Amino acid sequence: MLQVHEIRAHKDAYINALKKRGLDASADIHAILEADENRRAAQTKLDDTLAQSNTFSKEIGKLFQNGETQKATILKEKTSQLKEASKKFQEELNSAVETLESLLYTIPNIPNDLVPAGTDxxxxxxxxxxxxxxxxxxxxxxxxxxxxxxxxxxxxxxxxxxxxxxxxxxxxxxxxxxxxxxxxxxxxxxxxxxxxxxxxxxxxxxxxxxxxxxxxxxxxxxxxxxxxxxxxxxxxxxxxxxxxxxxxxxxxxxxxxxxxxxxxxxxxxxxxxxxxxxxxxxxxxxxxxxxxxxxxxxxxxxxxxxxxxxxxxxxxxxxxxxxxxxxxxxxxxxxxxxxxxxxxxxxxxxxxxxxxxxxxxxxxxxxxxxxxxxxxxxxxxxxxxxxxxxxxxxxxxxxxxxxxxxxxxxxxxxxxxxxxxxx
The missing domain is CATH 3.30.930.10 (Bira Bifunctional Protein; Domain 2)
Incomplete structure (x- = not known):
């Protein structure tokens, strides 16, 4: 399976190399890069949500220690909402990863420079x-x-x-x-x-x-x-x-x-x-x-x-x-x-x-x-x-x-x- 970061770095070279196999992979390569963008966006949303939830959790502990129960309760409610949101974003990430991997499995290896072009x-x-x-x-x-x-x-x-x-x-x-x-x-x-x-x-x-x-x-x-x-x-x-x-x-x-x-x-x-x-x-x-x-x-x-x-x-x-x-x-x-x-x-x-x-x-x-x-x-x-x-x-x-x-x-x-x- 090809590596996404290598595909991104050598997109045009990979498309040209796969022509040796008689394969026009341009649409597939672009679909992989788009799927990877979706994966990265889903990962960012999940990471941001989890980071915010962790921050709130630390603040809640301090608020309770300082006797600020009302503020702590409000943050607890927001934390619960963030946890629900994180479940949704995790599902989005899992789906994006699955889509990306399915696309990657369809692309053959890149031929070495020594491989001659040919059909059979x-x-x-x-x-x-x-x-x-x-x-x-x-x-x-x-x-x-x-x-x-x-x-x-x-x-x-x-x-x-x-x-x-x-x-x-x-x-x-x-x-x-x-x-x-x-x-x-x-x-x-x-x-x-x-x-x-x-x-x-x-x-x-x-x-x-x-x-x-x-x-x-x-x-x-x-x-x-x-x-x-x-x-x-x-x-x-x-x-x-x-x-x-x-x-x-x-x-x-x-x-x-x-x-x-x-x-x-x-x-x-x-x-x-x-x-x-x-x-x-x-x-x-x-x-x-x-x-x-x-x-x-x-x-x-x-x-x-x-x-x-x-x-x-x-x-x-x-x-x-x-x-x-x-x-x-x-x-x-x-x-x-x-x-x-x-x-x-x-x-x-x-x-x-x-x-x-x-x-x-x-x-x-x-x-x-x-x-x-x-x-x-x-x-x-x-x-x-x-x-x-x-x-x-x-x-x-x-x-x-x-x-x-x-x-x-x-x-x-x-x-x-x-x-x-x-x-």
């Missing part, structure tokens, strides 16, 4: 690519056929148990999935991230704090009786571990990693491009989260990018990195880099990680601050990234490592899964 994924910028695309034999198969051939994943059984988009991993498929999770977590903890095991359901305040609500409400599974949401990513519970905290600057950065299943409704996702593991309602992911001093957050973002690169180098998968344009940028992000692995069998790029800096956007919602060197309370910057999302990594391994004799296992994973070939 076609306008994203490729900033890095690495790895050789393997040459497969003529009978090479996409991962969903490989999964069936080697009895690794049963998509139909998942439909029987739950529905489409909930695969069942079997045998060596399940072991390879578990190996990837363990390898990702080990890689992250070796890089200094503290591992957390977190709840897979969160309350509304948590979902609102990291920006899933109200922006992505339709994409989340909602347990309505308990008013809890199944998490779309570990970012949500991990970041909310620190909601409302005031962190000493000496404690920064805070670095976390965690594995969770992720749940996304993905309404309207149909077609060949979402076959197999390409898009699921439930999938596994290992996440990294950083809470940073504002002065170091973009260096930290670069470090996260390098960290994900090192994982893909270990797996020897061909990949590229895209800087997302304004039209493809997530609601809460100021700058995002997407990693994509090339699927040789499908002849297409598959997104397997997003690494983002949210600057103060989430922290403002979370009321997550740090005390700086001068003793001033300031909002932190929050960052997160996938390290990594498993379905498309697994798809990339099955497709790119297939041979005429079976599927090879990346060397780095062999100690984790206990076999070097799927046959």
């Amino acid at each position: 994924e076609k306008d994203n910028e490729e900033v890095f690519a690495e790895g050789d695309i393997p040459k497969l034999n003529n009978g090479a198969l996409p991962h969903w056929e490989l999964a069936k051939k080697y009895d690794l994943i049963d998509f139909e059984l998942g439909v029987k148990v739950t529905g489409a988009g909930f695969p069942v991993y079997k045998g060596k498929g399940a072991r390879l999935q578990r190996a990837l999770i363990s390898y990702f977590l080990d890689k992250n903890t070796e890089a200094g991230y503290t591992e957390y095991q977190v709840p897979h359901l969160v309350n509304e305040e948590s979902a609102r704090g990291t920006g899933q609500l109200p922006d992505k409400e339709g994409q989340m599974y909602h347990a309505t009786e308990d008013d809890l949401y199944l998490i779309p990513t570990a970012e949500v519970p991990i970041t909310n571990l620190f909601r409302g905290d005031l962190v000493p600057h000496t404690n920064l950065p805070i670095t976390c990693t965690g594995y969770t299943p992720c749940f996304r409704r993905e309404a309207g996702s149909y077609g060949a491009h979402v076959r197999g593991l390409n898009r699921l309602h439930q999938f596994d992911k290992v996440e990294i989260v950083r809470i940073e001093h504002p002065d170091t957050s973009y260096n930290a973002l670069d470090g996260m990018v390098e960290h994900v690169k090192s994982i893909l180098r270990d797996l020897k998968l061909p990949y590229r990195i895209l800087r997302l344009c304004g039209g493809d940028l997530g609601f809460t992000a100021a700058l995002t880099y997407d990693f994509e692995v090339f699927s040789t069998a499908q002849d297409r790029w598959l997104e397997i990680s997003s690494v983002s800096n949210f600057e103060t956007f989430q922290a403002n919602r979370l009321k997550l601050r740090f005390k700086d060197e001068d003793g001033k309370n300031r909002l932190v910057h929050t960052l997160n990234g996938s390290a990594l999302a498993l379905p498309r990594v697994l798809a990339g391994i099955l497709e790119n490592y297939q041979t005429e004799h079976g599927i090879k296992i990346p060397e780095v994973l062999i100690p984790y899964c206990g076999f070097d070939m799927i046959q």
Whole structure:
């Protein structure tokens, strides 16, 4: 959530910056500033009334002490009137605050200067690519056929148990999935991230704090009786571990990693491009989260990018990195880099990680601050990234490592899964 004082100070710059997202926010920005004026006016009326009431209360005590009962009684009556007025002004203030917050929740984050203008994924910028695309034999198969051939994943059984988009991993498929999770977590903890095991359901305040609500409400599974949401990513519970905290600057950065299943409704996702593991309602992911001093957050973002690169180098998968344009940028992000692995069998790029800096956007919602060197309370910057999302990594391994004799296992994973070939 943007900060009102920053909107007021940079109104025109914010309106121009949001055009990168294809958004004409001028009317919304002016509505926010008007709502803030109403809030400030209501706050002033309430403060003045309470101050006058306090003054009268002190005078009443002195009048009674001096035996001036009649004057004291008159002031008591005026104080009662002021208390009634203060209730009314408090209601006005509450209403003004609610209106202001509702408007603020509709405005996405301001794109960083590095974000290119553009409307959709076609306008994203490729900033890095690495790895050789393997040459497969003529009978090479996409991962969903490989999964069936080697009895690794049963998509139909998942439909029987739950529905489409909930695969069942079997045998060596399940072991390879578990190996990837363990390898990702080990890689992250070796890089200094503290591992957390977190709840897979969160309350509304948590979902609102990291920006899933109200922006992505339709994409989340909602347990309505308990008013809890199944998490779309570990970012949500991990970041909310620190909601409302005031962190000493000496404690920064805070670095976390965690594995969770992720749940996304993905309404309207149909077609060949979402076959197999390409898009699921439930999938596994290992996440990294950083809470940073504002002065170091973009260096930290670069470090996260390098960290994900090192994982893909270990797996020897061909990949590229895209800087997302304004039209493809997530609601809460100021700058995002997407990693994509090339699927040789499908002849297409598959997104397997997003690494983002949210600057103060989430922290403002979370009321997550740090005390700086001068003793001033300031909002932190929050960052997160996938390290990594498993379905498309697994798809990339099955497709790119297939041979005429079976599927090879990346060397780095062999100690984790206990076999070097799927046959």
